[in-house]
Amino acid sequence: RMNEQLARGEALRKESLVSAFDVTPKTVQRDLESLRVYLLENGEGDLRYDRRCDCYRLERTSGGQLTEKEVFAIGKVLIESRAFNKEEFDELIRKLLLQLSPEQRLPVEARIGNERIYYLPLKHGKPLIDILWVLANLITEQRLARIWYVRQDKTPKAHVIKPVGIMFSEFYFYLIAWMANDKKDFYTVFRTDRITQVEAKDERFDIPYSDRFNEAEFRKRVQFMYPGKLKRVKFVYKGSSIEAVLDRLPTAQIVGKNDDGSMIVTAESYGDGINMWLKSQGDWVKIAE
Numbered sequence: 001r002m003n004e005q006l007a008r009g010e011a012l013r014k015e016s017l018v019s020a021f022d023v024t025p026k027t028v029q030r031d032l033e034s035l036r037v038y039l040l041e042n043g044e045g046d047l048r049y050d051r052r053c054d055c056y057r058l059e060r061t062s063g064g065q066l067t068e069k070e071v072f073a074i075g076k077v078l079i080e081s082r083a084f085n086k087e088e089f090d091e092l093i094r095k096l097l098l099q100l101s102p103e104q105r106l107p108v109e110a111r112i113g114n115e116r117i118y119y120l121p122l123k124h125g126k127p128l129i130d131i132l133w134v135l136a137n138l139i140t141e142q143r144l145a146r147i148w149y150v151r152q153d154k155t156p157k158a159h160v161i162k163p164v165g166i167m168f169s170e171f172y173f174y175l176i177a178w179m180a181n182d183k184k185d186f187y188t189v190f191r192t193d194r195i196t197q198v199e200a201k202d203e204r205f206d207i208p209y210s211d212r213f214n215e216a217e218f219r220k221r222v223q224f225m226y227p228g229k230l231k232r233v234k235f236v237y238k239g240s241s242i243e244a245v246l247d248r249l250p251t252a253q254i255v256g257k258n259d260d261g262s263m264i265v266t267a268e269s270y271g272d273g274i275n276m277w278l279k280s281q282g283d284w285v286k287i288a289e
Contacts (some may be wrong), residue, residue, distance in 0.1 A: 002035055006047070009098050009105065011055035032056060039230070057101060064239045068098045075112045082171050083205050086127055122171055133176055134198055138163045143203050144180055148197040149190055156196070160219045162205045164213035176213060180205075186229050187213070188272065218270070228271025236260040239284035248277065264288070 002012055017028045038192045045060035078084070078092060093116055097105050109116075135162035138145050145163055149155050159275070161177035164187070169176070173192040178184075207213075234255075237245055242263055246252050249267045256264035267274065 002089045003038075006039075007056040007098075007102050009058075011050070011053065011102070012047075031211075036045055036273070040271050065094075068100060068104045069099055071096055072108050072111055075108065075116075079112065079115045079119060081168070082120060082122050082166065083128070083173065085125045085127055086119060087121055088127055089121065090116075090151075122193070124195045127190070128173060131195060131198065131263075132166060132173060135163055135166055135192065138200055139165065140199075142206060144201040144203045144205055146199040146201060147175075147190065147195050150196060159190075160201070161190075162207075164207070165190070165215050165218070167215055167218070176218065187218075208226045228273075230268060230270055232266060232268050233274055233278070234264070234266045234288040235278055236262050236286045236288055237265050237281075237284060239281070249274065249284060 002017070004252055005012060010197060012032070014025060014028050014032070017023075017031075018025055021028070032047065038059065039045055039047055045057050045058050046063070049055075050057050075093060075096060078096075079262045084092065093112075097108065100108065122261065135145075142162075144160060146158055146160050148156060148158050160180040161175075162180055163175055163177045165176035169177060175190040175195065176187050176189065181189055236258065237262075239245070242254065242265075245265065249265075249269070251269070252265050252267040254263050255266050258264065275287070278287055
């Protein structure tokens with residue numbers, strides 16, 4: 001119980017422990033010393049006495065505990081992602097703040113408090129954490145699965161798939177999978193919030209190590225999670241911020257420069273998502289091939 005209180009960022013007061021456990025102060029002091037040794041041996045930190053409030057606090061081992069700055073940064077990412085419904089978001093933020101002591105928690109809460117209250121989740125409002133874990137286990141076990149999926153036009157359909165990866169992009173989590181009947185020679189992408197049911201099958205699939213899904217390489221070559229065959233695109237960029245293009249298209253390479261200062265750029269991408277993005281840049285971009 002004392003360890004649980006410390007893990008929640010709470011302080012331990014000897015008088016309260018004496019009353020709660022109906023033991024002598026000497027017994028409580030002995031238990032505190034035993035707990036201190038346990039925490040040190042397990043690398044969780046040190047149990048320190050705080051004279052100001054006459055209590056004991058857990059001072060976590062350096063490098064093993066998130067700082068105020070880190071909790072603030074992660075909290076901002078969660079808020080801006082809008083990925084989770086309000087209930088899951090509130091629980092994630094609550095547990096994230098528990099990584100800090102009460103004194104550390106106050107300034108972080110003050111800095112994200114307004115955004116936390118007015119957090120704006122996506123319209124679907126569905127819980128995702130459980131289904132993400134189910135899908136992650138199927139991927140690890142290389143197990144075939146039947147999913148029931150509602151398309152954008154609201155039409156439901158069942159698919160038997162070989163799940164190979166989970167990715168997050170532009171507010172949504174996506175499941176990356178091969179169709180079990182191998183009728184497509186490229187990945188299919190499913191938005192996880194549109195998956196209404198998952199049924200694990202007994203059958204397993206095997207993909208050679210050299211052909212296994214690589215999230216990092218896939219992310220470099222996919223825009224807006226549009227699936228399709230790998231293609232190479234060449235375009236001319238006339239804008240002033242080529243850095244923004246290189247950030248958006250990680251595979252982009254500057255292969256030349258025109259007399260007017262515009263850049264000739266090539267990039268690799270799966271599907272037609274890259275064409276959508278290039279066209280959205282207006283007069284700054286001209287697709288060459």
